[in-house]
Amino acid sequence: MPATIRDVARESGVHISTVSRTFSAPHLVNAETRSRVLACAEMLGYRPNRAARALITGRTYNIGLIVADIANPFFPPLIKAAESQARQRDHHIFIADTNEDATVEEELVRALAKQVDGVLLCSPRMSNSLIEQLSREVPLVVVNRQIPGLPAVVMDVAQGARLAVEHLTGLGHTEIALVAGPRGSWTSREIRRSAVAAARAAGTELTVIGPNPPTEDGGMAVAEQVIRTGVTAVLAYNDLMAIGLIEGLQSRDVRVPRDVSVVGIDDITLSRLIRPKLTTVATPAAAAGRAAVDMLLAHGDDRRTTAQVNLQTELVIRDSTGQGPGPHSPADPGNVIAPALDGVASYAKE
Amino acid sequence: MPATIRDVARESGVHISTVSRTFSAPHLVNAETRSRVLACAEMLGYRPNRAARALITGRTYNIGLIVADIANPFFPPLIKAAESQARQRDHHIFIADTNEDATVEEELVRALAKQVDGVLLCSPRMSNSLIEQLSREVPLVVVNRQIPGLPAVVMDVAQGARLAVEHLTGLGHTEIALVAGPRGSWTSREIRRSAVAAARAAGTELTVIGPNPPTEDGGMAVAEQVIRTGVTAVLAYNDLMAIGLIEGLQSRDVRVPRDVSVVGIDDITLSRLIRPKLTTVATPAAAAGRAAVDMLLAHGDDRRTTAQVNLQTELVIRDSTGQGPGPHSPADPGNVIAPALDGVASYAKE
DNA sequence: AGTTTCGCTGCAAAGGTTTGCACCGTCGAT
């Protein structure tokens, strides 16, 4: 039986509206009254009931953040950045995990809907139409997906995939595999589209393997298949899969990068810790988290907007990629420096 | 302007209470009426407002879960298990991250308090007295901490630390360092207490280094100090620190396990992926997550309880530990099989 | 025929808060 506003009003001999104002509009109440009310509130351990407040104001000062899989190290930096950004704007973040399941995702958005001011949908697996429908129930910002009319922050993973393929072809690889991500992933489609185009431009063969679960196990599971295709280089949907794949290859006595080169995407911490250190496409997860919160808070109620933030990616070359059988392209500087991170930089500065 | 219960009532020509019952007690309303109401609700896109419902019933069907750091791979399995357990009981989990900051922790509990039916406090950094005070505002279940009168699930990390030290002394190590965790961590104190006792029992020297931030960087930062103490074996507060420490040692040309043995605690996925594979104490994180949810949901409103769940730990011997300078204990079987996981097993079965 | 039972529905209070409006007294200006 926690103390309510009424208890405080009774105790301090004022009307409940005065107590209310003491907390939500202190300048409207006499300094003396205010301190008396505060004293009583403190004594009774009173805390305003946020749910009741939200009922009236329509503002909860909460933000929902839905991710496909917390265990994927790609997400924590994004989450942390979103949290600290939200905290600066006096909001709290509630995280929920969908287990890569579109049904759970929908359910979570609905559950969250009335308890938050908006939802950040990270790497959603739902259909566009369903997302559009949900956006009518609660303000949405979509991360890593483009949906007409919805605010979005996307990472330019197409550019990253292109850089990765060019890096591989530059090293003389002529047969490359793409290990795709999960069905329903916009990112996976983007990567595929871009990788195919880049491969064609370089005149090399690219075989697509997938869809696959975007986990270490998912990568490990395709090792056999990768070997059978006879490719000498692989681009994986994410670092986790790349790492799993390397494990799988090594356990079958295929050496990386000597026999097969592997490049991942995300640049998770782990990619610097495993051996060989992973060549990968760095995605600006923290910047994305900050940007998403900003977008949500920016246009309060005008739901439909065409605003989009596009974040650059960069290729980080480490030790999991090496010479291929073909001619070594003289155009490849051997130690590519990626383009400057415009989008990132502007956010990183804050 | 989402549809409310009133809109549905008007549209279907019944009283709002009938609409309410259609959703919360369907058997009380005529089948025909019910289907008409449902049809209207569907048409208008009506969803019951959970916040308003909670105001009356006092039940939100939400559970708060507060962790020190989502980026620590120790937590995701715990979180995932808690989520799936909660989902089975028709509840949702809201996660929040404190960044290892006791102040943020308190704030988050308060923010969550009125929007959830209870909070799972994982590895809290607050003082006991503050936690007790908060437990009067919202039902709490504490994980990895023992506080008189509060329901708790703890991992028997003392046992794990003892096994680890015995393992090291058995290998002939006579000078061991303990790299402690963060200030305010109950787990860190337990480990220390137990490790000191075990070392004393084996007649070996144990020097404590810390407190330290429980991260990879934290481990890396003490490498120099570890080398200076001249020990040949180290027990780290968690795997992340152990891994950071190994990196730090290797970069200073100290080989693991040849020059220094390292054992971690937690058995995160990563510990199998790095080289050398990490010897570590496995903690039943998933079981803890399930147990915590169960405890919270079990005793609905009788806040104060002495119920505690104690989960066993086990030592997993891999490649980061090796012979020390002293005599190799014949008592050490060389490949310790840990005790059966009673506590875990009973939960794992479900 | 009268009474009880039963299934269904409406009524209204309750839950904790915010907020536009009205009111009161005082002070400064005219």
Next chain:
DNA sequence: ATCGACGGTGCAAACCTTTGCAGCGAAACT
């Protein structure tokens, strides 16, 4: 002396839902 402005406070409606109670008609009893 009168008026307006203003700081401070109280009043009551509103937000959306649940739920105990009462009422209604009809069926099933005695």
